[in-house]
Amino acid sequence: VIAQHIRNGEPVRALGVLRRPRLPVELHYKFAPDLMAVLPAETVDSWIALGGQLQPRRLIPALMRYNTASTPSASARAQQGRAEAIRYLEHCVKTLLPEDDGAQSVYNLLLMLHTQSADEGPLLTFLHKAMDMEGEPLYDVKYALRLALGARRHRSCVHLYCMLHMYEEAVALALHVDIDLAKQVAEKPDDDAVLRKKLWLRVARHVVEQDSGKGEGKTELLGSNIRKAIKFLQETDGLLKIEDILPFFPDFVLIDDFKEAICTSLEEYNRQIEELKTEMATATLSADNIRRDISALSQRYVVVDTETSCCSCQLGILQSPPSNTASSHAATGMSAFYLFPCTHAFHASCLLMDISRKVSASQRDRIAELQRNVTAATEESAQQAAGGTVGVIASAGGVTGATGGAPPTADGAEDLEQSNPAAVLEAARLKLDEAVASECPLCGDLMIRSITAPFITAEEDEARLAASWAIR
Template sequence: YRIQEDETQLLQFLDSKFGKGQTNGPDFFYDPKYALRLCLKEKRMRACVRIYSMMSMHEEAVALALQVDPELAKAEADKVEDDEDLRKKLWLMIAKHVIEQEKGVKRENIRKAIAFLAETGDLLKIEDILPFFPDFVLIDDFKEEICKSLKDYNNQIEILKQEMNDATRGADNIRSDISALAQRYAVIDREEECGVCKRKILTAGALQQIGRGYTSMASMVPFYIFPCGHAFHAQCLIAHVTRCTSQSQAEYILNLQKQLSLLVSKAQKGTGGSGHDDPVTSTTSIDKLRSQLDDAVASECPFCGDLMIREISLPFIAPEEAEQMTSWEIRPQVSSAQKILPMTMSI
């Protein structure tokens, strides 16, 4: 087919032997590079454009198509759908060629260029093709298109302004929510009980060290109240969370608690006149540790959050309660008066 003047049959052959789109088929049923060399040798340019396109060499395909037919180049440029930047680059190549090849009246060339812009849809704008015109072209010839482009930009600016205003209002709303959250409070009945130890939540004397932990109530809030209504003594909550969470998270919580207790103790000694640490720095460090501890143990209610779900894998009897469980075992007792008689059978 390559030696025939009419390339129709050659193009049909190239398309029919192009394997893309066939299930489990090769990309080509022929060597595309060899076919390209043969077509270039015989100057079958449309076939070369088709092979370049099949090999995803779109820039080469458009550049060669411009030497044959600008309409063919436009068709090749439109084949690129998933890469907007490449598609724009190809259309700019076509625009430059069209503008530089026009030899007619200047105003007629400008009208053709503007008509060409319409073919690209919204892909190219007047400012994209202005560099391709000679310097002596009057701007009046592009007045209508420039005004249209400026109007489009103004519309985009207004949209951006609206988005910025929406973002600003959203930020203000978030700041208001944060401020309201910091001032939120809960009313506690004096008979309210701790969810862990079942003692009254407002009875400070009932607090005691439970489970593992580094205990120092002076460095902590006395209790935690969650939006769901559950309340816990601080030490009870820490003991419960460290018992039910992972080993690494438990160690992290206990380490925070210890650091906080030591910092508070150090700050209290410093207020007595013998310390040299900056009180502002100490207060900042204490507040930071308290915030980290709050995030670690009170980010969610242990009875309503994910922690309760993870407790499914925990045994009902904790290892430290094994001795107590043993004390409840029922053992059979045999009195000395009872005798075990052998059972015999007679036939």
């Protein structure tokens, strides 16, 4: 029946049949091309009325007939059909979700129809608004660029170039459209100062060279360009200097024309030099203060009275540590107690016990090795004090030592220093202190890292601990 109405030139009656309820939706897809050719407005109204019953992607073949550019010779019916196709697609994109089947095809078709329209405004609006929640385009950007280039929609091309981060191409094209548009593009890569300067230089070259060298009035035009260029420098917000644009001018330009700009540039350089001098003076003063602080740190001291207690065992710091601590963690080669800048004080054995709980097994082994080194150096130093002093002093004085050997030469001075047990002992003690007392165990990084340590470790008797909580 519908086909008969269409053959008889009665599309209104055919559309009326399609509007009947409980009619298969497939008939709308089948007769869509014929009805759009003769009744575009009424057909689109019927599609919109059906709402979500129709799949827009299946109507794309009926809308593709309007993908030719608008020309003065184009029929009014064809222009009306394109407008109705755009109306239906714009209705679809308001309800379509980006993940819907064929959604991008609908956006691309609408993009193509906007590209072929006489006015570029709707195309620019579509390009800016057709974005998802994350700011990503819902259409194929490269496909849109090909269409815009083919239709010579230059402003749209500039926008698409920027979306693809092709800023140099965007500026080159914008210079043929609008100088202000080129300036806007040059400001876009705000995270790349080198590229921004390159883009601004291209715009500056265009500003300087436009109208230069044209027949009569050449001098007047050149003077006008100089004024434009100097004004242009102010718009770059200091990114370009007068020396950046001077190469763009002819060699015969008088320097007097740039007198004001050159003086301004020199004043700016002088201001920057003064700022650098101030920063250098501040940095030098800070370095001097740091050196004084380091020098004063080596001479810092704290008075310990009888009331100062060990933060681990709570006994007086001048008293002996608990016998169990002293026996389990012998502080061989260490000072009697340690006082940190935070005023926390520890017996040497208490500090060693606390540190051993918080460091790794390899660090505990390292501390034990350093203690053994200190013990060996202490024994060697004691042996030297008992019977080897004369030989060492005699050798140091340049005469034959106790062993009857020759005096050391300059090349053997380093070996003599390394063989000095007192120096070896001092070096070993420094290494041990650095490993054990480099930071306070209560307020240093060790305490912060220990937050992840379990309360019950593998070393403890978990069964005994659990039994102590049993209810009897």
